Amino acid sequence: MISNIISQEEIDLFVQSIRKYDIEDIGSKSWCEFHEILIKLSQQAIIEASEHREEIVKELLIIHDKLPDLIHGVYTIVVWRAKVLPKLLENSDLPASFFIYTILYHELIIISLLETVLYHENSCESLGELVLDLIDYCVNGITQLIGLIHSGVQNLIEKNIELSTIDELKIHQNEIIFNLAMKDITILSYLSDKISTLSVSASRRLTQTHDVPCLLAELLTLRPWLRKTKNFEKFIDGKWKIVEGDEILKVSKVEVQTWFCLRNILFHRETFQQYEINAFRQRELGKCSALLNDVILDQLPPLIELKQFLCTLQVSQDIANGLNNLILEVIPEIKDKIIEKAKRTGWKNIIEKHKKLFVDMKENEVVEIAKRLSDAYNFEFMADFEEQQQVKNKNQTENETIRCCSTCSKPAEKKCSRCEVAFYCCRECQVKDWILYDVDANTKTGYLVPEDNCGIEIDI
Template sequence: MEEEAGDIVLHGEAEIMVKTLRHIPLNKIGSKEWKRQHEYLNKLNQQAQLNVHAQVSDYISEAFAVTHEIKTLVKDLLAAELWREKVVPIMIKTKDFAPKSTIPFYLSMYNEAVILNLLETISFNAEVIETIGDLAVDLVDYCYRTLSLLYAQHQNGVKHDKPDGDQTPRDIYNNFITSMFLEYGPKCITILRYLSEAGKGIPLDAHTRIIRKLNVPQLLVALMEDGCGWIESDRFYISGKWHKKTDPLSPHETGILLLLRQLLTCEDFSSYEFHQQNISALMRVQKYLTPTVLQFCSPLNDLNTVLSQLQVSPPDQAKSYSLLIESEPELRDEMIQEFKDAYPSLAKSAMTSWAKPSFEQTQRDAKELVKMWQIDRLEQLMNEVPKCEVCGAESENRCSSCKTVWYCRRQCQIEHWAEHKKICDMLKQR
C-alpha cells in the first residue's frame, strides 16, 4: 500500500510503534511510559479505523500479526479493567480530590476503550488471532464479564442517557459508565465472534469455555430476549449517540445473532449441554428469524436450519465432558493477587501527582491531545454534519483559531466565547 501524506501512522511507523508496546502494570498507569504507550495505541487505533473506512490494506493488523503483540493488548486491557473497577471508585469518593483539569483522570479510564476498539478492529485478521495463544481464554472471560455486567445494569434499570455536565471526577466517571462503557457490549460480541471463527487457530479450551463453561449461547438469548442497554425496539446506541433503526435488524442485533450462528454451527458445539433449559432458550430465538430478517441477512439461514433440526430432533443430554488439560484465565487473578492490598495507595499516589495536574501541565496535556487526535483526518469517519456547540444546529463554520469547535452563526460563537477562550489558545498551539 502506498503511504498517504495525511495518514496518522504511516506503514513503516506502524510496525515500529507496535514493536515498542510493552505491558504497563497497574502501578505504572499515569506514568510517562504509560502516556507514551497510550499515545501510540490511540494513533494505531485511529489509523486502523481510517484503513477500514477507506477499504485499504490494514497494515496495522499486519504489524500485530508479525509481532504477536496482541498479547500485550490483552494484558493492558485487563489492567485497565482493574483500574476502572478497583482504583477509580476510591478516587471519586475522595472529597478533596478536585483537580483543575480532569483530562488525565479521564484518559486513565479511556485507555481501556482505546485498547478494546483496537482489539475489535485487528481481530478481523485471523493471523492476528492465531498469535494470541492461551490468552484467548483471558480475553473470552473479559468479554463475558463485560456483557454480563451490562446485562445486569440493564435489568436493574440503569439509564444510559448521557448526563448533563462532567465537571467533577465523579461526574466524569458517571458519564463514562453511562455512555462510553455502553459501547463495550457490541465490541465484545464482535471479538467473541472472531475468536469463535478462528477454529484451530486458538486453543480448544477457549472454544469449550465459550460454549460450555460460560454458556455464552444462553447469555446471547437473554440479550436478545430481555434486552440490553445498547439496543431498544426502534433505536440502537453507537459512537456516543442513539440512531433510529431503519432495517429489520439493527447492526447490534445482527452481531448477536451472527455470533449465535457461529457457535451453533461450529464443530465444538457438540460439547454443549443439551438439557431442557438450554434447548428451550435456543428455541425462543426462532421468533426473531422471520422471512424478512432471513432475506436481510442470509447467513442467518444457517442458524434457522440448526434451530429447526433441534426442534424436530433434540440431541440426547450431553454426557460428562472435560479436557485432559484445560487452561484457566489466570492473568486477572494474578494481577488481583499482586495488587489486592495496593488499591488505596495507588489511588492516593495518582491523586497527588499526575491526576492533579498544574496549569502548565494542563496546557501541555491539551496540546498533546490535539496532536494525538488528528481532528482533520478523523473527520473522514464522520457520517453526519457537525453540530453547533451552542444550539445544536447543523454547522459549516468552526473556530478559526483552534479549528475544533463548530458554530452555525456568529452570534453563537460570541455567546460561547467566554467559555471557549479558556482552552482555545491551548488547542491552537499544535
C-alpha cells in the same frame, strides 16, 4: 483514499514500543506517551481496514508478538477500574476528571484496535492460549452491560439535568462500558467463526465455562443497540443515530455479529459437541426462534438454517454431546498476575500515588496534559474520515437495494417464498429457472423439492 495518520516507519517503531505496564504506572508520563501511540495505531488500523489496503498495523502486531501485551493492557485497566477508581471517586473535588476519563478511554482504544485486527484468521491464531483471557474479558463485558440494562442505569441519563463532576464521570464510565460491550460482541463473533484454528480449550470456554449461547440469547432479547427516546435510535459505527421508517427494521452491524456468533457456536462441531442442551437452554435459545422473523431473514438468509435448528431444538430431548471427555484445560492467568503484582507493591501505596496524580494535580499540569491529548486524538482528521465512510456506505446501501432477477438480471421485487433468497421480475422468469432452482433450493434449505416442478408461485 484518505492519507495515513502515521508513516510506515513510524508504525513499525510504535508497534515495537508497545510493552506491558503495571497498575502503578497508569497516568505516568511514559504511560501517557504509550496512550498517544495506541490512539494513532488504532486510527491507522481502522483506515487501512476500511479502505481494504494492506493492513500494516495488523501484520506488525503479529510479527512482533504484541497482541499479548495489548490484552495485558486491557486487564490492567479492568483491575484499576475495580480497585483504584472507587477510592478516587470518594473525593468530591476532581480537578483532572478528564484525565480519569482518559484512563477509561484507554481500554476502549485497545479493544477497538483488537476488534480491527482480529477480523483476520492469522491474528486470532497468533493469540495462542491467551485467547482464553480474551474470551473471559469479552464475556464479562457483555455480562456487565446486561446488568446495567436490568438495573435501569441506561434510562437514568437526562441531558438537561445539572450533574456533579462525579456523576458526569460515572455516566461517561457507563457509556464506555456500553461501547466496550458492543466491540466485545464483534470480537467473540470473530473468535467463534475461527474456532477450529484456536486453542482446544477455547471451545470449552465458550460453552462450558461460560454459557455464551444463552448470554447471546439474552442480548438478542434486550436489543441494547436500539433505543426509544424522542425518536428511535440505533447504535451504528460507535454512535447513536436517529432512524426512521425502514431504517428501524434494518439489522445493525452489532446485531448481525450477535446472530452470527450464536450461529457459529451452535453450528461448529468444535463448540456444539461441548455444549449440553438441557431444558433451561432449550427454553432460552427457543426465544431466539421467535425473533427470527421474515424481516431479519430477508436481510440475513444464512439465519434461515438457524431458525430451523432452533425450532427443532425446542421439541428435542436433552443433548449431552461429548461432555465426558477428559481434557486438561489451560487456566487464564493475566488478571491474576496483575493483581498479585499489585498486592506486592501494596494497594495502599498505589491508591495514594494516584490520589496525588488525579486529585492533587496543579492547574498548569492539567492544561498541558489536556493539550497533548487533544492533539493525539486528532478529532478533525477522524471526523473527515467518518464523513467519507458515511458517503461510501450510503452509496453501497443504495446499490444493495437494487435486487436483480435470478434469470434475466433485470430489476426484481418479488422474492421466492421457499428459499427466500431468489428474486424474479415475472412468472416467466421463474418458470425458466425451475430446473436450476430445484438444485439450488435443496442446497440452501435442505427441503426436498419435486423434480418436475418447484411448486412455488409468486404474485406478479
